[in-house]
Amino acid sequence: MTEAMPPVPVPVASRVLAQxxxxxxxxxxxxxxGVVLVLIVGSILSDKFLSVxxxxxxxxxxxxxxxxxxxxxxxxxxxxxxxxxxPATVGLGGIxxxxxxxxxxxxxxxxxxxxxxAVAGFINGGLIGWARVNPVIATLAVGTIVLGVAQAFVGGVxxxxxxxxTQDFINSRILGGVPVIVLIFLSVAALGHILLSRxxxxxxxxxxxxxxxxxxxxxxxxxxxxxxxxxLTGALGGFAGVILGxxxxxxxxxxxxxxxxxxxxxxxxxxxxxxxxxxxxPRAMSxxxxxxxxxNIMVLQGVPSPVQGIAKGAMIAxxxxxxxxxxxxxxxx
Amino acid sequence: MNGALVTxxxxxxxxxxxxxxxxxxxxxASIWVPGFxxxxxxxxxxxxxxxxxxxxxGLTVVLxxxxxxxxxxxxxxxxxxxxxxxxxxxxxxxxxxVGVMVGVLAGGLNAxxxxxxxxxxxxxxxxxxxxxxxxxxxITDSRPVSGIDPFFGLTVSRPIEGTxxxxxxxxxxxxxxxxxxxxxxxxxRNMFAVGSNFVSATASGVRSRAYxxxxxxxxxxxxxxxxxxxxxxxxxxxxxxxxxxxxxxxAAVVIGGTRLEGGRASAGGTLGGVLTLGAxxxxxxxxxxxxxxxxxxxxxxxxxxxxxxQLVSRRNSRDVGLRSLVRRMKALxxxxxxxxxxxxxxxx
Numbered sequence: 087m088t089e090a091m092p093p094v095p096v097p098v099a100s101r102v103l104a105q106x107x108x109x110x111x112x113x114x115x116x117x118x119x120g121v122v123l124v125l126i127v128g129s130i131l132s133d134k135f136l137s138v139x140x141x142x143x144x145x146x147x148x149x150x151x152x153x154x155x156x157x158x159x160x161x162x163x164x165x166x167x168x169x170x171x172x173p174a175t176v177g178l179g180g181i182x183x184x185x186x187x188x189x190x191x192x193x194x195x196x197x198x199x200x201x202x203x204a205v206a207g208f209i210n211g212g213l214i215g216w217a218r219v220n221p222v223i224a225t226l227a228v229g230t231i232v233l234g235v236a237q238a239f240v241g242g243v244x245x246x247x248x249x250x251x252t253q254d255f256i257n258s259r260i261l262g263g264v265p266v267i268v269l270i271f272l273s274v275a276a277l278g279h280i281l282l283s284r285x286x287x288x289x290x291x292x293x294x295x296x297x298x299x300x301x302x303x304x305x306x307x308x309x310x311x312x313x314x315x316x317x318l319t320g321a322l323g324g325f326a327g328v329i330l331g332x333x334x335x336x337x338x339x340x341x342x343x344x345x346x347x348x349x350x351x352x353x354x355x356x357x358x359x360x361x362x363x364x365x366x367x368p369r370a371m372s373x374x375x376x377x378x379x380x381x382n383i384m385v386l387q388g389v390p391s392p393v394q395g396i397a398k399g400a401m402i403a404x405x406x407x408x409x410x411x412x413x414x415x416x417x418x419x
Numbered sequence: 420m421n422g423a424l425v426t427x428x429x430x431x432x433x434x435x436x437x438x439x440x441x442x443x444x445x446x447x448a449s450i451w452v453p454g455f456x457x458x459x460x461x462x463x464x465x466x467x468x469x470x471x472x473x474x475x476x477g478l479t480v481v482l483x484x485x486x487x488x489x490x491x492x493x494x495x496x497x498x499x500x501x502x503x504x505x506x507x508x509x510x511x512x513x514x515x516x517v518g519v520m521v522g523v524l525a526g527g528l529n530a531x532x533x534x535x536x537x538x539x540x541x542x543x544x545x546x547x548x549x550x551x552x553x554x555x556x557x558i559t560d561s562r563p564v565s566g567i568d569p570f571f572g573l574t575v576s577r578p579i580e581g582t583x584x585x586x587x588x589x590x591x592x593x594x595x596x597x598x599x600x601x602x603x604x605x606x607x608r609n610m611f612a613v614g615s616n617f618v619s620a621t622a623s624g625v626r627s628r629a630y631x632x633x634x635x636x637x638x639x640x641x642x643x644x645x646x647x648x649x650x651x652x653x654x655x656x657x658x659x660x661x662x663x664x665x666x667x668x669x670a671a672v673v674i675g676g677t678r679l680e681g682g683r684a685s686a687g688g689t690l691g692g693v694l695t696l697g698a699x700x701x702x703x704x705x706x707x708x709x710x711x712x713x714x715x716x717x718x719x720x721x722x723x724x725x726x727x728x729q730l731v732s733r734r735n736s737r738d739v740g741l742r743s744l745v746r747r748m749k750a751l752x753x754x755x756x757x758x759x760x761x762x763x764x765x766x767x
Contacts, residue, residue, distance in 0.1 A: 168541060213722075219726070219729060220678075220679040222541065223679055224725070226669065226721075227721040227725065228718070229718075230715070230721070231714070231718035231722070234712065234713075234718060235715060238709075238712060238715070339711070351545075360539045390557070391556070392553045392557035395549055395552065396550055396553040396557065398550075398553075399546045399547060399548070399551075399553060401546075402545065403532055403538060403542075403550075406539070406542050406546075407532070407537075410536065410538060
C-alpha cells in the first residue's frame with residue numbers, strides 16, 4: 087500500500103513544512119526570549135529585581151493598562167488601526183463610578199460606568215463599522231465628546247469616593263498573596279484570549295483583519311466584527327476606569343490620559359500588526375510584560391523618567407521596524 | 420423644478436460645509452459676543468488660533484499624503500525650548516532659527532521612520548512623539564526655561580498697526596503659500612497624486628517616497644515655527660507645551676474637508692477649520708462656558724462634518740462643483756442639453 091503512493095510530494099511537502107515551522111518559531115520566539123533576557127539583565131543589575139514583592143508590584147502596575155490591552159488587541163487584529171478614545175472611556179468609568187456611588191452603591195455604579203463606556207464604544211464601532219469613518223478621527227471625535235460629557239456630569243471637578251471597604255478589597259491580596267486587581271486583570275485577559283481564539287467572533291476578527299473583501303464575500307459580518315472590537319475596547323476602558331476609580335477613591339477627568347499610548351505600545355511591542363490579521367492576546371500580554379519589566383529595571387536603576395520616555399519611544403519604533411523587516415525578509419504575510 | 424439639481428444643490432451645501440459651518444459659528448458668536456465683528460475681537464480670535472493654525476498647515480500636507488503626524492505638539496515644545504534656551508549663548512534671532520531647524524530635524528526623523536523603516540505613520544509618530552517630548556523633559560530637567568528679554572517676543576504677539584498680530588499674519592501667509600503650492604505647482608499636484616494612489620503615482624514617474632518624506636519634514640518645520648512663535652510670545656519654553664494641540668489641529672484640518680485617507684485637501688478648507696474652532700473658543704470663553712462644553716461642541720462639529728463627508732464621498736460620481744451647478748442652473752431653460760448631460764454622467 088505504502089509503496090503504491092507517489093513518492094514525489096512527501097519530501098517536498100516536508101521541506102516546506104520544515105521551513106514554515108522555522109518561520110513559525112521565529113515568529114513567536116523573539117518576545118519570550120526578550121522577556122527572559124530582561125529578567126536575566128534585571129536580576130544581574132539589581133538584587134531587588136527578582137524578588138516576589140517586586141515582581142508582584144510589576145504585575146499590579148500592568149493590571150489596569152492590561153485590561154485595555156485586551157480590547158486594543160481586538161482593534162489591531164481587526165485592522166481597526168487604534169482606539170484613541172481610551173482616555174475618555176477610562177475617565178468616564180472612573181467619574182461615573184464615584185459620582186453615582188452615593189446613590190447607587192459601588193457595584194451598581196460600577197456597572198453603570200462600564201455600560202456607559204460600552205455605549206461610547208458602540209458609537210465608535212457604529213461610526214467605524216457602518217459609516218466607514220476613519221477610526222483615528224472617529225475615536226478622536228467621540229473621545230472628545232465623551233470626556234466633555236463626563237466632566238459636565240460632575241461639573242468639571244475632581245470626584246471623591248467614600249467607599250473605603252471596596253477600596254480596601256480591591257487593593258487587598260487573596261489566595262495567599264495574589265492582589266485582587268491582578269486576579270481581575272488575569273481573568274479578563276483569559277476571557278479575552280478564549281474569545282479571540284476559540285469563538286466565532288474571534289475567528290471573524292482575524293478574517294476581517296487579514297482580508298476584508300474576502301470576508302465580506304464569505305458572509306462574515308465585517309461591519310459588526312469591526313464595531314465589536316471598538317465596543318469591547320470601550321467597555322474594557324470603562325472597566326479599567328471603574329477599577330482605577332474604586333482603588334483610588336478619587337477620579338479626575340484626566341484619569342485616563344496616556345493609557346491609549348501605553349496600550350498601543352504594549353500591543354505593538356508584542357508584535358501585533360497594525361495591518362491586521364496577525365497577533366494574539368498572549369503576544370500582546372508578553373509585549374506589555376516586556377515593557378513593564380524594562381520600565382521596572384530603569385526605575386530600580388534610578389534612570390530619570392525622561393530617559394525612560396526616550397527608551398519607550400525608541401522601543402516602539404524598534405519593535406515595529408523589526409517586525410516590518412522580518413516580514414519583508416521572510417516574505418510571509 | 421429639476422429634482423436632481425435640487426439634490427445636487429443639497430450636496431453642494433455639504434461639499435462647501437466649511438463655509439456653512441463657519442457662517443453658523445460666526446453668527447452664533449456674533450449673537451453671544453457683543454461686537455464680535457469689531458476688528459479687535461476678530462484679531463484676538465485669529466491670534467488665539469494662529470499657533471494651532473500653523474500646525475494645521477503642516478498637517479494638511481501630511482494628511483493629504485494619506486499619513487498622520489501625532490508628534491507636532493512635542494516638536495512644538497522642544498523647538499520652543501531650543502529657541503528660548505539658546506538665546507543667551509547665541510542671540511535671539513539665531514536661536515529662533517535653530518528652533519525651527521529642530522522642527523525640520525524632527526520631521527526628518529519621522530520621515531526616516533515612515534519612509535525608510537516603513538513603519539505605519541500612526542505608530543511611528545506616536546513613538547517619535549514620546550521620544551521628542553522625553554528629550555524636552557531631559558534637556559530642561561522638566562522645568563520651564565525663561566528667555567533673556569520679554570519684550571523681544573512682543574513682535575509676534577503684538578498687533579501690527581492695530582490690525583492683526585505677527586503670528587496671525589504668519590499663519591495667513593502660510594495658508595496663501597500652501598494654497599498656491601497645492602493648486603498652482605507641479606509638485607503640489609504630485610502631492611495629490613501620491614496621496615490618492617501611492618502605487619499609481621510611483622508608476623507614473625512621481626518619486627512618491629520623496630514626497631512622503633517631504634510632507635513629514637514640512638510638517639515638522641511648521642511645528643517648529645509654531646513652537647518658536649509660541650515660546651517667544653510668552654518668553655518661556657516648557658516641555659509640557661502643546662500637549663493636546665495636535666489633536667485639535669487634526670480636527671481643524673478634517674473640518675476643512677481633508678480626508679485621513681489622503682488625496683484630498685485644500686488650504687482654504689484648513690483656514691475655515693481653524694477659524695471655526697478659533698471663533699468657537701472665543702465665543703464660548705466670552706460666555707464663560709466651561710472648557711468641557713467647548714470640547715463637546717468641537718467634537719460634535721467634527722463628528723457631524725465627517726459624517727457629511729462620508730455622505731458626499733459615496734456620491735463621488737456626481738459633479739457638484741460650483742461651476743457645474745451654475746452651468747446646470749442656466750441649463751434649466753434648455754432642458755434638452757440637461758438631459759443629454761445627465762445621460763452622460765450616468766454612463767460615468
